[in-house]
Each structure stands twice: as C-alpha cells, then as structure tokens.
Amino acid sequence: MNDMRLTERAVTEKAKMSARKVQVYYGSNHALKDVDVDILDKTVTAFIGPSGCGKSTFLRCLNRMNDTVASARVEGKIEMDGHDIYDTRVDPVQLRAKVGMVFQKPNPFPKSIYDNVAYGPKIHGLTRSKAELDEVVETSLRKAALWNEVKDRLNAPGTGLSGGQQQRLCIARAVATGPEVLLMDEPCSALDPIATAQVEELIDELRSQFSVVIVTHSMQQAARVSQRTAFFHLGYLVEYGETGTIFTNPSDPRTESYITGRIG
Amino acid sequence: MSVGLLSLLLLGLAALGFGLGRQRAIASVNGDARGLHSLPQYYGSSVALFTAVPAFLLVLVWLIVQPVVIESTITGMILPEDIGDGSTRELVMSDVRRIAEGIDVLVANGATGDEIAALVADPVALKARLGDAGVALAADINPHVATASAAYRGEVAMGRTMMSVAALALAVAGFLFAALRVTPQFRARNVVESFIRVLLIGASSVAILTTIGIILSLVFESWHFFQIYPAKDFFFSLTWSPKFGGGSDLGIWPLLWGTLYVSFIGLLVAVPVGLMAAIYLSEYASPRVRSVAKPALEILAGIPSIVYGLFALMTVGPFLRDYFSQPLGLGESSSSVMTAGIVMGIMLIPYVSSLSDDIINAVPQALRDGSYGLGATQSETVKQVVFPAALPGIVGAVLMAASRAIGETMIVVLGAGAAAKLSLNPFEAMTTVTVKIVSQLTGDTEFASPETLVAFALGLTLFVFTLGLNILALYIVRKYREQYE
Known part of the structure; x- marks a missing residue:
C-alpha cells in the first residue's frame, strides 16, 4: 500500500515521548494494559483499533487529559524529552501547552475567529504586543490552511464556520500555542471527504514542525498520513511499527485480521 | 334531579x-x-x-x-x-x-x-x-x-x-x-386520541384565557380610573399623596422609583452571590458537596416571602439602623430601601443560582476539554470559555429575577416602610408600587373613587413592566441559545 511514498517515510529515530508499562483504570475497569510506545520526533503516528480498544485513552494520557476524569487512574511511566510527565513537579496545565490536542468534534469557543486562535497565546503570555499576537494568529491560521478563507472576517464568530473550517480553526488554535506534540482524536470523523482531505494534507505539513499523534478509525487514513502505526486491541498494544510494514506484512495475526476486516 | x-x-x-x-x-x-x-x-x-x-x-x-x-x-x-x-x-x-x-x-x-x-x-x-x-x-x-x-x-x-x-x-x-x-x-384509537388532543388544547387555553381575562379586567378598571383622573398627572406628577376626601395627587414616580431602587439593591446582592454560587456548584464542587449544597440553596426559594419580611423587620432593619445609618447620620428609621433590598437579594439568590447553574451545566463539555487541551487552568476556562458561552442564559436568569423583585410585596411592606418618597438616600424609608396597590384597596373606601381605582392603573403599569422584562429575557435566551447546538 502506498509504496510510492516509502521514501517519505524516512524519519528521525529520536523518541520525543516514550511510554513504558502504562496502565489505565477507570474505577475498577482496567482499560489499558502494559503499553510501551515511543513517539518519534517530527513523525505522524497513527493509533488504530476497534472501538473501546484504549487508543483514545492512551492518547489522553499523553497530555494528562485523563486527570480531568475523576475516576481515571494512570500507572507506569510516560516521558517527554527524558522527563517524566507524571512527576509531581510537572504542572499538567504547562504540559498541555506543549502537547496540544484536537478533538473528534470541532469545538470552537463561542468567540470570534481571532479570539479562538489568540486564546492559547493570551493565557500563556506568549506575545508581548498586539502586533505580535496578530502575527501569531496569522501564521497559525496559515499553517492550518484557513487564512485565505477567513482573513476578511476575523471578527466573525468561530461557530459560524463550516464543519471542516471549524476543525481547521481548532487545529490553528492548537498550533498557536507552539506545541511540540499535537494529539488528534479522530479529527476527521465529523467531516466530509473534501474537508478530510484538507485536514490530512495539513497533518502532513505539520509534521515538519512537530510530532503528530492521530487516532483514527479509517485504516486508509492511517496508511495515507502516518509513518508509524500502533494497533490496539482490548486494552493491549498488539503491534507497533513502520506503517508500511503494519499494513502489508503484520507480524501478529490479530493485526492482520483487523486490517483485512475480520475483527473490529 | x-x-x-x-x-x-x-x-x-x-x-x-x-x-x-x-x-x-x-x-x-x-x-x-x-x-x-x-x-x-x-x-x-x-x-x-x-x-x-x-x-x-x-x-x-x-x-x-x-x-x-x-x-x-x-x-x-x-x-x-x-x-x-x-x-x-x-x-x-x-x-x-x-x-x-x-x-x-x-x-x-x-x-x-x-x-x-x-x-x-x-x-x-x-x-x-x-x-x-x-x-x-x-x-x-x-x-x-x-x-x-x-x-x-x-x-x-x-x-x-x-x-x-x-x-x-x-x-x-x-x-x-x-x-x-x-x-x-x-378507527376508535384515532377518535379517542382526538378527544385527548381537544382536552389538551382546552387545558392550555384555560391558562391563556385567564391571562387575557386578567389583562382585560386591569385595562377596564384602569380606563375607569383615567376617566376620572388625568393620565398626564398619573404618569408625570412627582408626588404621591392620596387624600380620601378628594384632591389627591396620584403621581406614579415616587412609587416606581421606590420599586426600581429596592429591586436594584436586591439584584446587586443576588446576582454576584447567586452567580458565584452557581459557578462553584457546577464547576468546582465535588458531586457529594453538590448533592448537599444545591438542595440546601434551593430551600431558600421555598421560604414564604412574609418570613423574609419578618427577617427584614426584626433583624436586618434594626441592625442596619444601629450600625450603619445612625452612626453615619444617614437616617433614623429601621425601615429603609437598604433593608428591603438586602433581604430581597437574599430571597433572589436561589433563583439566580439555580437557573444559572442549569445554564452553566448546559455548556458542552467539549468546550471545556478544548480549553484544557490548550493548557488553560480551570479558572481560565470558566472565566473565558464557560462563562461567555453561558452569558445569554445568565442574562435571562437575571431578568427573570428582576421581574420577581419588581413584583415582590411582603418584604417591602415590612422592610421598606410605606412613605412614598423620591430620594437617593438608601437608608430612608420608601415604598413601592405593589405596597401601594395593597394599601389603596384595603379598608372601607368607596370603590368608584380615583384613590381606589388608581390601584388598577398601578397594577397595569407593573404588569407591562414585568411583561416587558420577561419578553426581553426570553428573547435574549432564545436568540443566543442557537450558538452551540
């Protein structure tokens, strides 16, 4: 699959984030078991697997969003650049500025397009002047391939955009805080094919600046956009490796069954 | 038979x-x-x-x-x-x-x-x-x-x-x-169901027809009043001094001023307290605290307003007089706009907090997640995302509370006194439209005199006022609710 793009799959082998023996419990439910993954720098990593397999749960461990769920408990070790992100000295709020997140459903704030993008830089004090903020907003919108569509109506409400535009606005919003890793939880599941294609193209461009982790139900999407793929099943990480290998020559029979549509 | x-x-x-x-x-x-x-x-x-x-x-x-x-x-x-x-x-x-x-x-x-x-x-x-x-x-x-x-x-x-x-x-x-x-x-089922539909229509028309009936009776009696008392004097005179021998001055302004002043102070107390309570309950409180605190707050709404009136008369009024108005030389009376306003504010807290709490809870979790995902703290999220998203609904809640404040009688009778005055001093006794409606209609008076009939004109004015506020509240709530659906 996609053999022509194999050249593009050359990636740095430097791990940006690494997870070892991660366990997640929701109350008494053991949702994620013994997950070991290295997220490589400037790489798109796709998490695939059937619903309820734990891939979104694991994604939410990477920026400690599970902290906001009262019943969730995380064990094991997740490091970012060699520092444990679950260390008590780490402020989850600071962490989330470095590990941005885009959600399944576009969730623009009920503010103007400009204020949506400026939200992160403002709360983190990333800019010193209005001009600087304007610049951050513009570059973020450009990176999200939305600038040309909205540059004349930056003061219009973000909720008035179309679904695909809203999702790109959410990406711009996440990009504006200058993340080192961007987590995307099924970012295209609420979008039509054209908007999906735009977002996928965007993901490929964003890879030049930071790592992207994407959870997806579409195996074609995983094959199209990612260089690394992890397959989750029933809370276990079944297989993790180079995307081409996973899709063409998986070593685990469960991976093969899932990819060929026999389990899911 | x-x-x-x-x-x-x-x-x-x-x-x-x-x-x-x-x-x-x-x-x-x-x-x-x-x-x-x-x-x-x-x-x-x-x-x-x-x-x-x-x-x-x-x-x-x-x-x-x-x-x-x-x-x-x-x-x-x-x-x-x-x-x-x-x-x-x-x-x-x-x-x-x-x-x-x-x-x-x-x-x-x-x-x-x-x-x-x-x-x-x-x-x-x-x-x-x-x-x-x-x-x-x-x-x-x-x-x-x-x-x-x-x-x-x-x-x-x-x-x-x-x-x-x-x-x-x-x-x-x-x-x-x-x-x-x-x-x-x-088709017996369809016949039975159409009977039931007629019954339902009947029930809703009872409510609507009653409202129309009330309005008509107010309008009718007010029209009588304006036949024997010039409307110009009623709406523009600044004195209220009814004399049952005739020759009264029945200007609405002192009463309207008292009403608005008391309501304003009431809202000044109720809105910040109620709103902050709502934010705490819906965003910060643990489920256990919430399950105790919310019903406890709502008990306040179940207290009859006459009990609040007694509280104003016996506790708040003397306290304000002894510790504020007398030492500051602002007044000698325990009945004052301040007394009634504060107690009314306490009464309104549960209205504001309960309605706002529901509205804040209706803000989608996705918005909060989006904000947390960008590295915002809980307080930044509340201040900059949740609160603005809930604002239209909160404004509606405040306007509803305002129309309740305007219609309140008992607290004002016992807390603010009965003197119709146009004054800025909140420690002075004043009175409101509702109180005067009661006092004009109680006692042995001839029913055809302007002093009695003025009550209906006052009632109608009040009704128009609160109706306007309610319509405004509904309009605001409806107009901005579409935003996140």
Whole structure:
C-alpha cells in the first residue's frame, strides 16, 4: 500500500515521548494494559483499533487529559524529552501547552475567529504586543490552511464556520500555542471527504514542525498520513511499527485480521 | 334531579358504554382482537366518551346560562315602585333569591304546595314562617317580591328538570350513535386520541384565557380610573399623596422609583452571590458537596416571602439602623430601601443560582476539554470559555429575577416602610408600587373613587413592566441559545 511514498517515510529515530508499562483504570475497569510506545520526533503516528480498544485513552494520557476524569487512574511511566510527565513537579496545565490536542468534534469557543486562535497565546503570555499576537494568529491560521478563507472576517464568530473550517480553526488554535506534540482524536470523523482531505494534507505539513499523534478509525487514513502505526486491541498494544510494514506484512495475526476486516 | 345525581347517572351510563363498546368490538370479529383496527378498550372508550362528554358539556353550559335567563325574566316582574329609596334592582333581586331559598327550606321541613301558595299570597305570614325556619329578613316582604320569588323557584325547578332530561337524552343519543359505529374498520384509537388532543388544547387555553381575562379586567378598571383622573398627572406628577376626601395627587414616580431602587439593591446582592454560587456548584464542587449544597440553596426559594419580611423587620432593619445609618447620620428609621433590598437579594439568590447553574451545566463539555487541551487552568476556562458561552442564559436568569423583585410585596411592606418618597438616600424609608396597590384597596373606601381605582392603573403599569422584562429575557435566551447546538 502506498509504496510510492516509502521514501517519505524516512524519519528521525529520536523518541520525543516514550511510554513504558502504562496502565489505565477507570474505577475498577482496567482499560489499558502494559503499553510501551515511543513517539518519534517530527513523525505522524497513527493509533488504530476497534472501538473501546484504549487508543483514545492512551492518547489522553499523553497530555494528562485523563486527570480531568475523576475516576481515571494512570500507572507506569510516560516521558517527554527524558522527563517524566507524571512527576509531581510537572504542572499538567504547562504540559498541555506543549502537547496540544484536537478533538473528534470541532469545538470552537463561542468567540470570534481571532479570539479562538489568540486564546492559547493570551493565557500563556506568549506575545508581548498586539502586533505580535496578530502575527501569531496569522501564521497559525496559515499553517492550518484557513487564512485565505477567513482573513476578511476575523471578527466573525468561530461557530459560524463550516464543519471542516471549524476543525481547521481548532487545529490553528492548537498550533498557536507552539506545541511540540499535537494529539488528534479522530479529527476527521465529523467531516466530509473534501474537508478530510484538507485536514490530512495539513497533518502532513505539520509534521515538519512537530510530532503528530492521530487516532483514527479509517485504516486508509492511517496508511495515507502516518509513518508509524500502533494497533490496539482490548486494552493491549498488539503491534507497533513502520506503517508500511503494519499494513502489508503484520507480524501478529490479530493485526492482520483487523486490517483485512475480520475483527473490529 | 340534583347535579350530583345526574353526574352519577351520566358516569354510570358512560361505564356501561365502555363495557358495551368493548364487547361489541370483540364480538364483531368473533373474539379475535387482531381483526380490529384498534385495541378493544379504545372502542369502549370511544363509546364512553361520546356518552359522557357532550352531556357534561351541556350541563356545564346550562348551569352558566340558566341563572342569567331566569334573572332577566324575573327582573321584569319587579316594578320600579318596588325598589325603595337607597335600594337598587340588584338588592331587590338578591331578596328574591333569598326568599326563594327560604321557601325551599320550608318545603324541606314538610310544607305542602298549598301551604306555600297561601304563604306567597300573604307576605306577612311568609316573613314569620321564614323567620321561624331560620331565614331572617330585615324588611317586610313586598307582595310583588313574594310572587317573584315563587316564580323564581318555579323556573329554577323547571330549568333543573329540563336540564336533566336534556342531558340524559343527549347521553343516550351519544351512546347509541357511538355504539352503532363500532365495526372492525372503525378507527376508535384515532377518535379517542382526538378527544385527548381537544382536552389538551382546552387545558392550555384555560391558562391563556385567564391571562387575557386578567389583562382585560386591569385595562377596564384602569380606563375607569383615567376617566376620572388625568393620565398626564398619573404618569408625570412627582408626588404621591392620596387624600380620601378628594384632591389627591396620584403621581406614579415616587412609587416606581421606590420599586426600581429596592429591586436594584436586591439584584446587586443576588446576582454576584447567586452567580458565584452557581459557578462553584457546577464547576468546582465535588458531586457529594453538590448533592448537599444545591438542595440546601434551593430551600431558600421555598421560604414564604412574609418570613423574609419578618427577617427584614426584626433583624436586618434594626441592625442596619444601629450600625450603619445612625452612626453615619444617614437616617433614623429601621425601615429603609437598604433593608428591603438586602433581604430581597437574599430571597433572589436561589433563583439566580439555580437557573444559572442549569445554564452553566448546559455548556458542552467539549468546550471545556478544548480549553484544557490548550493548557488553560480551570479558572481560565470558566472565566473565558464557560462563562461567555453561558452569558445569554445568565442574562435571562437575571431578568427573570428582576421581574420577581419588581413584583415582590411582603418584604417591602415590612422592610421598606410605606412613605412614598423620591430620594437617593438608601437608608430612608420608601415604598413601592405593589405596597401601594395593597394599601389603596384595603379598608372601607368607596370603590368608584380615583384613590381606589388608581390601584388598577398601578397594577397595569407593573404588569407591562414585568411583561416587558420577561419578553426581553426570553428573547435574549432564545436568540443566543442557537450558538452551540
């Protein structure tokens, strides 16, 4: 699959984030078991697997969003650049500025397009002047391939955009805080094919600046956009490796069954 | 036949109709209910409804119309000279009714028809007999009035009989009509459901018609008031001094000012406290705290406002006077705008907090996640995302609280005093529109004087005010609610 793009799959082998023996419990439910993954720098990593397999749960461990769920408990070790992100000295709020997140459903704030993008830089004090903020907003919108569509109506409400535009606005919003890793939880599941294609193209461009982790139900999407793929099943990480290998020559029979549509 | 007995008969007939309709339906398909359009009980219900509903409606209409018709015929029997000085036709008519009731008592005590006829011909004896039976009359009975009473009695009795006959006939007709319609194809379920729909429409029209009735009565009496008191003085005069001897000044401004001032202070207390309580409860409180604190806060809403009034009178008023207004030299009275305003604010806290809490909870979790995902703290999220998203609803909640504050009476009577004044000093006693409505209408006063009728004009003004606020609140809530749906 996609053999022509194999050249593009050359990636740095430097791990940006690494997870070892991660366990997640929701109350008494053991949702994620013994997950070991290295997220490589400037790489798109796709998490695939059937619903309820734990891939979104694991994604939410990477920026400690599970902290906001009262019943969730995380064990094991997740490091970012060699520092444990679950260390008590780490402020989850600071962490989330470095590990941005885009959600399944576009969730623009009920503010103007400009204020949506400026939200992160403002709360983190990333800019010193209005001009600087304007610049951050513009570059973020450009990176999200939305600038040309909205540059004349930056003061219009973000909720008035179309679904695909809203999702790109959410990406711009996440990009504006200058993340080192961007987590995307099924970012295209609420979008039509054209908007999906735009977002996928965007993901490929964003890879030049930071790592992207994407959870997806579409195996074609995983094959199209990612260089690394992890397959989750029933809370276990079944297989993790180079995307081409996973899709063409998986070593685990469960991976093969899932990819060929026999389990899911 | 009495109305009670008639109702029982009609209900019995309806029950019979239910049984029969059901049975006929089952029989028509030889016991296999699957061949019917609707379930058997719908056939039964359709017969029962056709039996009872038209008959009961007839009884209802008859009971309303009959007295009117009888009054108009009997009134004709009373000649102008029968109406004494200082009396009116209405007073004579009420005598007629009273005597007729008295005769009913005599009949119940065993008087025969001949005896009654003799008594009617002899008013003096009639009065004596009525007195013996416990129906005392002040004046002697005029012969015309006596005959009118007898005629009245006769017509009432005849009307009753006719009503019973008509209602029963209608019930039987409905019964037969519906029973004959029972066939397997008959859409009994649809018929029953349309009856229910009419019932629902009826219930909602009762509410709407009552509102219209209230407005009309206010408008009507206010119109009377403006006939005898110039509207210009009412709306533009700055003094309120009703004198029951006449020559009063009935300017609405001092009252309106008091109302707005007290409400303003009330909202000044209720809005920040209520809002912050709502934010704590919906965003920060753990489920356990919330499950205790929310009902506890809502208990405040269940306290009758007179109890708040007592609290204002006994506790808050003296406290404010002793520790604030007297030391600061701002006033000597324990009744003040401040007292009433603060206590009213306490009363309004649960309204603001409960409504706002619901509105804040309705803000989608996705927005909060989006904000957390960008590295915002909980407080930044509340301040910059949740609160702005909930703001339209919160404004609506505040306006609802405002219209309650404007209509509040008891707290103001006991807390703010009764002096109509235009003053900026919040430690002075003032009064509000509602309080003056009460005081103008209580006591022995002539009902046609401007001093009394002004109450209706005040009521109408207040109504227009709160209606405007409520419409504004609904408009705001509706206009901005679409944003995140």
